[in-house]
Amino acid sequence: MSNYSTDIETAELGENGLSKKAGWITVYHVNQYTGEYQSASMEYLMLGVGLPAHSYPDKPELPPAGQALRRTVDGKSWEFLPDYRGQTVYSTEMRQEQTVTQFGELPDNVTPLKPESEFDTWDGKKWVTDTQAQQAAESHAAQQAAQQALTSRLAVANARILTLSDALDLDMATDEEKAALTKWKTYRVMLNRIDVSTAPDIDWPPVPQK
Incomplete structure (x- = not known):
């Protein structure tokens, strides 16, 4: 048996989230405030060491276009959410135009439908002109x-x-x-x-x- 090995040591995590075997592991980082997926990296874990903060060991499935990837609030899995960031929406109360800056479902008081005039009012589904x-x-x-x-x-x-x-x-x-x-x-x-x-x-x- 050779005294050498070309294999990369892979870390193993215990149920407590700490390394029960030292080695390298791929971790997936999220934004600490929104939980949105940010990046992946290789980390070396010493024995008894946990993952970096806001990181997880399970590889996420990539979302389709128009969806955002986020860690669930309980931190146990990944989830997809609608992503309208950069799109224009309109206030259903004041008709004001605004740009979406956060992922997730649109608030109830905005719509992507553009009002046709300053006399339009929102009926819950569409704009209706107050003639x-x-x-x-x-x-x-x-x-x-x-x-x-x-x-x-x-x-x-x-x-x-x-x-x-x-x-x-x-x-x-x-x-x-x-x-x-x-x-x-x-x-x-x-x-x-x-x-x-x-x-x-x-x-x-x-x-x-x-």
Whole structure:
């Protein structure tokens, strides 16, 4: 029998988790906080020595794409969990977009389904557009735009009427300016009769040419 051996001594663990035979062993390391599998390494165990912290001797089966590999909470086996990390999800309460940073099932208050508008609400399975709120908002926006347009048009009319009135007050107005003043005053009256609540269906009066 030879005095030499080319075999690598393999460690053997006892039921207490300590080495009952010194040697090398492959161990599988996990994240100490999440239990997610990190890496494998060869470790030499002296007699009566245990594995490094957060390491296990049983080789895990690799998970399919879209799954994360984790040690179970009790530390007795490996398990697969959904892995949505890097994907975009949306809050079912505020519609806010966010990126998933942790593996595991998605929280109940997020969904990978994207809302179509700011008026969408989550019904538990899908986004539903609140058409009444949407119409109210659109109507409000249209009224605001109409009010701004009305204010702008009145400013133009007031400025033109003021200039023409000065000429009339000073008895300097031409017949053409007198006719223009009447048109601009008529235009201003018509503007003041505009009801912006009917926006966007507003029939704006034509602007006088002079």
